[in-house]
Every structure is written in C-alpha cells, then in structure tokens.
Amino acid sequence: MRIYVPRDAAAxxxxxxxxxxxxxxxxERRGLAVELVRNGxxxxxxxxxxxxxETAAGRTAFGPVSAADVPGLFDAGFGAHPLALxxxxxxxFFARQTRLTFARCGLTDPLSLAEYEANGGLAGLRRALGMxxxxxxxxxxxxxxxxxxxxxxxxxxxxxxxLDAKADRKYVVCNADxxxxxxxxxxxxxxxxxxxxxxxxxxxxxxxxxxxxxxYVRSEYPDAIAAMQAAIAIARDAGLLGRSVLGSDRAFDxxxxxxxxAYVCGEETSLLNSLEGKRGVVRAKPPLPAIAGLFGKPTIIxxxxxxxxxxxxxxxxAAFYKDFGLGRSRGTIPLQIAGNVRYGGLFxxxxxxxxxxxxxxxxxxxxxxxxxxxxxxxxxxxxxxxVGKFDTPFGYxxxxxxxxxxxxxxxxxxxxxxxxxxxxxxxxxxxxVESCGKCTPCRIGSVRGVETIDRIARGDAAGVEILTDLxxxxxxxxxCALGGFTPFPVMSALRHFPEDFSASxxxxxx
Amino acid sequence: MRPSQAxxxxxHIAAIIEEHLGREGPLLPMLHALQEAFGHVPQxxxxxxxxxxNQTRAEVHGVVSFYHDFRAEPGGRHxxxxxxxxxxxxxxxxxxxxxxxxxxxxxxxxTTADGRLTVEPVYCLGLCACGPxxxxxxxPLGRAxxxxxxxxxxxxxx
Numbered sequence: 001m002r003i004y005v006p007r008d009a010a011a012x013x014x015x016x017x018x019x020x021x022x023x024x025x026x027x028e029r030r031g032l033a034v035e036l037v038r039n040g041x042x043x044x045x046x047x048x049x050x051x052x053x054e055t056a057a058g059r060t061a062f063g064p065v066s067a068a069d070v071p072g073l074f075d076a077g078f079g080a081h082p083l084a085l086x087x088x089x090x091x092x093f094f095a096r097q098t099r100l101t102f103a104r105c106g107l108t109d110p111l112s113l114a115e116y117e118a119n120g121g122l123a124g125l126r127r128a129l130g131m132x133x134x135x136x137x138x139x140x141x142x143x144x145x146x147x148x149x150x151x152x153x154x155x156x157x158x159x160x161x162x163l164d165a166k167a168d169r170k171y172v173v174c175n176a177d178x179x180x181x182x183x184x185x186x187x188x189x190x191x192x193x194x195x196x197x198x199x200x201x202x203x204x205x206x207x208x209x210x211x212x213x214x215x216y217v218r219s220e221y222p223d224a225i226a227a228m229q230a231a232i233a234i235a236r237d238a239g240l241l242g243r244s245v246l247g248s249d250r251a252f253d254x255x256x257x258x259x260x261x262a263y264v265c266g267e268e269t270s271l272l273n274s275l276e277g278k279r280g281v282v283r284a285k286p287p288l289p290a291i292a293g294l295f296g297k298p299t300i301i302x303x304x305x306x307x308x309x310x311x312x313x314x315x316x317x318a319a320f321y322k323d324f325g326l327g328r329s330r331g332t333i334p335l336q337i338a339g340n341v342r343y344g345g346l347f348x349x350x351x352x353x354x355x356x357x358x359x360x361x362x363x364x365x366x367x368x369x370x371x372x373x374x375x376x377x378x379x380x381x382x383x384x385x386x387v388g389k390f391d392t393p394f395g396y397x398x399x400x401x402x403x404x405x406x407x408x409x410x411x412x413x414x415x416x417x418x419x420x421x422x423x424x425x426x427x428x429x430x431x432x433v434e435s436c437g438k439c440t441p442c443r444i445g446s447v448r449g450v451e452t453i454d455r456i457a458r459g460d461a462a463g464v465e466i467l468t469d470l471x472x473x474x475x476x477x478x479x480c481a482l483g484g485f486t487p488f489p490v491m492s493a494l495r496h497f498p499e500d501f502s503a504s505x506x507x508x509x510x
Numbered sequence: 511m512r513p514s515q516a517x518x519x520x521x522h523i524a525a526i527i528e529e530h531l532g533r534e535g536p537l538l539p540m541l542h543a544l545q546e547a548f549g550h551v552p553q554x555x556x557x558x559x560x561x562x563x564n565q566t567r568a569e570v571h572g573v574v575s576f577y578h579d580f581r582a583e584p585g586g587r588h589x590x591x592x593x594x595x596x597x598x599x600x601x602x603x604x605x606x607x608x609x610x611x612x613x614x615x616x617x618x619x620x621t622t623a624d625g626r627l628t629v630e631p632v633y634c635l636g637l638c639a640c641g642p643x644x645x646x647x648x649x650p651l652g653r654a655x656x657x658x659x660x661x662x663x664x665x666x667x668x
Contacts, residue, residue: 010636013643220634221636223648261577340601412596
C-alpha cells in the first residue's frame with residue numbers, strides 16, 4: 001500500500017510530520033507493508049494535512065488528518081470514514097484548476113527524478129537541446145509569458161536582450177526572495193517540484209549562452225532551501241546539471257544562495273548586489289541587468305514561477321500556453337488565496353477570472369464567516385480592493401486600470417473588523433523598516449507617512465491632503481517599487497474606506 | 511534543537527572565512543556560516559573578513575548591519591519567529607503575538623531571562639493560508655494561537 005503525506009512547510013505547520021510518524025508506526029504495529037511518500041502539497045491548505053492513498057481507482061484523499069485519526073483510518077481500511085474526501089482530483093477546488101506549472105506539485109515525490117520524468121519532466125529541455133538559442137527565446141516570447149514576480153515584463157524580450165549581449169560570461173539568476181505577504185507559490189513549487197525550476201533555469205541558460213545559475217532563496221524558507229539543495233545534488237549526479245547537460249555539448253550548473261531577511265532584496269537589482277556580497281541597495285536603471293547584471297555581466301533575472309513555467313512552454317509549444325488567458329495576460333497564473341478566507345490555498349488557473357469569483361466562489365468567503373471588507377492583491381505593495389471592484393478580471397492591464405496591480409498574485413482577504421487606517425499605517429511602517437535607504441522619497445517619505453497618518457488619527461483632517469501629496473512624491477520619485485508602490489495600499493485604503501480615516505471612527509474604536 | 515554553538519576563536523573564524531573564499535560573491539555565505547557556528551557574527555570577524563576580501567572594515571560592517579538576519583550578539587538558544595505581515599494580521603496575528611510576548615515576558619527582539627528563547631518578528635513565512643504563522647528555529651507552525659505556540663515551545667523544551 002502506498003500512502004502520501006505532504007512534506008510541504010504548510011502541511012508540516014499543521015501537523016503533517018506527526019501524521020507521517022503515526023502512519024509508519026501504525027503500519028508497523030499491524031505488520032502492513034506501507035510505502036510512505038512525502039509528496040508536495042496539492043495546495044488545498046484548509047485540508048492539510050491531506051493524506052492520500054493509492055487505490056486501483058486513483059488516489060483517494062482524507063483530510064484534515066491529525067495523528068490521532070490515523071489508527072481509525074487503518075481500521076476503516078482507508079474506505080468509508082468521516083474524513084474521506086474521495087478522489088483527490090475530483091475535489092471541486094482542485095477540479096476547477098488548470099495546472100500547467102504546478103502539474104506535478106503534490107502528485108510526485110519531489111526528490112524523485114524518475115517520477116519527474118515519468119510525469120512529463122525533462123521533455124521541454126530535451127526539445128530545447130535540439131534548438132538554437134534564438135529559437136528557444138522565440139518560443140518563450142511567442143508564449144506571451146510575462147514576469148510572474150510582479151512587474152509583468154515579457155520574459156522572452158528579457159531573454160533576447162541577454163542573448164544579443166556579447167560577453168565572456170553570462171548568468172541566470174532566479175529570484176526566490178518571495179517576501180510578499182499572501183504569496184507562497186514559489187515556496188510551494190521549490191518544495192513540491194524542485195526539478196521543474198532546475199529544468200527552467202537550464203533551458204534559460206542554454207537559450208542565452210549562460211553556464212552558471214544562482215537561485216536566491218529567502219532565509220525564511222528553510223524547507224525550500226533544503227529541497228532545492230537536495231534536488232540540485234541529484235540533478236548533478238544524473239547529468240542534468242554539469243559540463244554536459246543530458247549528454248549534450250551544453251554546460252550549466254547552479255547553486256543556492258540564501259538571503260538574509262531583507263525584503264528589498266526581492267527587487268532585482270538589490271538582489272544582484274546582495275548576491276555580490278554587498279548591501280542590498282537598489283541600483284539605478286539603466287543599465288538593465290540584461291546588459292550589466294551580476295558582476296557586471298549580462299544576466300537573466302526571473303521569478304521562480306516564470307522560470308518554472310518555461311518547461312511546459314517548451315514541451316507543449318508557445319501556442320498551447322498562449323491559448324490560455326485574457327487580453328495581454330497569457331497562460332496561467334497560480335493564485336494564492338490567503339488571509340481570512342475559508343478555502344485558502346494555491347489555485348492555478350487561466351487569467352481572466354474575476355476577483356469576486358476568486359474570493360467568494362473559490363475561496364468561499366471569509367474564515368470568520370463575517371462579510372468581506374477588503375482584499376489586498378499583490379502583496380504589501382498592492383492595492384486594497386473593496387467589494388465594489390469584485391468584477392475586475394484577473395489580468396495585468398485589468399488590475400492596472402482599477403488602480404491596482406496583480407503583483408505575484410497573492411490575494412489576502414480581510415473581514416469587516418479590519419481597520420483600514422491601521423493597514424495604511426502598517427504599509428508606511430513596513431516601507432520605513434525595509435527601505436534600503438538609497439532614495440529619499442522612500443527612506444524619509446515612509447517615516448513622514450507614518451507620522452501623517454498618526455496626525456489624521458488624532459483628528460487633524462488637513463493631514464489627508466499632505467498624505468496624498470506625499471504619496472504622489474513617493475510614487476514619482478522613488479527608484480524602485482518599494483517606495484514607488486507603497487502608495488498603492490495607502491491611497492486605496494484612503495480612497496475606498498475614507499470612513500476609517502476620521503477621528504470619530506478612531507474614538508469609537510478605542 | 512539547534513546545534514550547540516561554539517565560542518568564537520580566531521582559528522575557527524579564519525577557517526570559516528577560508529572555506530568560502532573561493533566562491534563568487536562569498537560574503538553572505540561567510541556571514542551565514544559564522545552565524546550558524548556562533549549564533550551571531552562576532553565583532554572580531556569583521557576585520558578578518560575585510561582583510562581576506564580586500565575591503566574596508568566599514569564596507570563589511572555595512573553589509574553585516576544591513577541585513578536583519580545577522581546578529582551582533584548571541585540570541586537565545588532557540589529563536590521563535592512570529593509573523594506580523596498582512597495575511598497573518600487578517601487572522602488576528604497581532605493580538606495572538608501580543609499575548610505570546612506577554613506570556614513569555616519579553617518584547618520583540620527580546621530574550622527570556624533564562625536565555626532559552628529569543629522572539630523575533632518576521633514579515634511572511636509563506637504560510638499565509640493557515641495564519642497566523644510562526645516558526646520555532648526551523649519548525650513551522652500554522653494557526654499559531656498563543657496556546658499552540660506554547661505547546662510547541664514546551665515540546666521543543668524552549
């Protein structure tokens with residue numbers, strides 16, 4: 001009998017290790033031969049720990065399972081049981097998804113290269129090895145893939161710039177400094193299907209003629225770091241990485257570098273400085289990293305999900321990927337539904353679903369059962385969307401048109417107990433703590449922002465105009481998105497929830 | 511449990527610096543290795559690194575002090591990180607954290623009187639669909655109510 005208990009950090013955070021131990025102990029006690037596989041998560045976090053059993057009819061799920069439930073599950077022969085959920089792929093939250101990037105996440109043993117290959121892995125790289133660099137880049141450009149880190153810049157255009165740059169050395173850097181609250185797609189894929197990211201980086205390397213890659217992972221993700229390091233070692237032994245990629249004449253190797261707790265290092269130029277061993281201070285652009293990036297060399301720097309989407313594009317072709325989506329937002333996007341939400345987790349789907357569908361239908365509304373008040377989309381630098389904007393389709397331009405951004409596709413739901421002035425103050429405070437200090441609007445503006453919001457809280461209505469003006473300055477005058485986008489949460493809170501910014505509201509709350 | 515941390519000696523620091531010297535961009539890996547070995551980045555390491563990398567002491571100090579992770583002084587034997595970011599706030603994380611801090615009798619960045627535990631704020635652990643979240647050393651915890659945090663601390667002897 002084969003039983004799956006996820007090793008994903010979110011599953012572990014809810015007791016998966018204890019469940020795995022209980023399964024092993026119970027099997028031994030009963031003298032049953034059980035093969036226990038620690039898979040990635042399927043992404044239905046409210047059902048974690050989600051235990052799956054392989055049956056003749058496919059994989060059957062039980063959840064959320066605690067260690068104490070395990071003997072009862074064995075007693076029931078993993079059949080009828082109050083925690084039984086039926087075939088895992090028939091669970092509505094899962095069945096409604098289009099899983100391209102996350103096709104294997106939760107399905108396979110993340111560190112089994114054989115299972116990776118048996119489920120479509122390496123097909124994209126094999127095809128790429130038979131193409132020249134220009135053809136690979138054209139395929140990525142043709143897919144319409146845009147940077148999933150948040151900026152939405154076309155990935156193929158970035159690659160073409162690096163391909164055309166002449167240099168003795170080029171690099172591929174993967175930005176796995178996923179610091180935005182409400183996002184966990186990068187973590188999930190690194191823990192649940194690390195080879196897909198390795199494959200994506202190798203393809204990027206052979207496309208532009210780079211033979212070295214760095215994966216910059218935040219230190220807050222110890223499980224992802226361990227999974228990637230283990231997968232890289234396996235890939236090296238198997239000849240997927242090294243002097244001769246899969247026996248070809250192309251070389252590519254990579255290593256993990258660990259961040260050190262600075263949010264701003266998710267910005268690509270400060271990440272490059274950090275990799276070089278400097279303070280994580282933002283660089284002015286130009287020069288673009290594609291021309292002068294890591295150690296001054298032409299560098300592809302892409303987010304985890306962008307790179308992890310490349311293998312399926314090469315495997316199935318640009319047209320296949322481009323067929324999904326809406327407007328200029330092509331392909332699929334792994335939505336991360338989080339915060340005060342009933343069915344939280346990762347939901348990969350084509351662009352175009354409305355925010356309301358995502359929050360109410362897929363997410364099932366709030367966990368607290370209270371009405372939704374606001375939804376922050378795109379991390380700490382994303383706008384707070386009121387329920388009135390729930391008909392906005394999920395796409396880069398569509399959100400931009402509504403004064404928001406999709407960022408890394410994190411969706412954080414708040415119920416009606418949230419104080420939006422407090423959230424606006426938090427956004428400024430966060431910017432003040434995390435500012436790299438290079439430019440004045442961000443470094444000083446954020447501190448003044450906190451003070452000004454405190455003035456408004458004390459009943460000084462004149463503060464609203466000053467705050468608005470300050471936000472304009474930060475938006476126009478900051479070097480990077482930290483200072484430049486902090487006005488999004490602040491101004492959206494002020495614009496959509498002005499009642500929270502009055503002194504009377506504050507007195508009522510206290 | 512975290513491995514027991516050694517008291518820094520010049521030889522030990524020099525060995526760690528030497529181990530990473532050949533890498534591209536060796537400074538962050540060096541600092542992580544020093545912190546792993548000693549629980550902090552010892553002051554005496556700064557001029558040694560500067561010498562090895564042909565940088566000024568000010569440059570090295572600038573890097574050490576820029577990043578939240580690097581400590582100038584040893585912390586507690588265990589580190590508890592409580593998430594303060596938006597998704598965890600939406601699930602009552604601020605009140606839960608305040609109660610945990612009160613129970614432990616420390617403030618943010620503080621260490622308990624017995625030196626057992628340091629509490630640090632963290633802005634996102636990527637556990638945003640089961641908030642509020644926490645991490646004890648490398649062990650993640652979801653739905654981190656004060657009771658669940660207390661149970662985890664007890665289990666770990668922290």
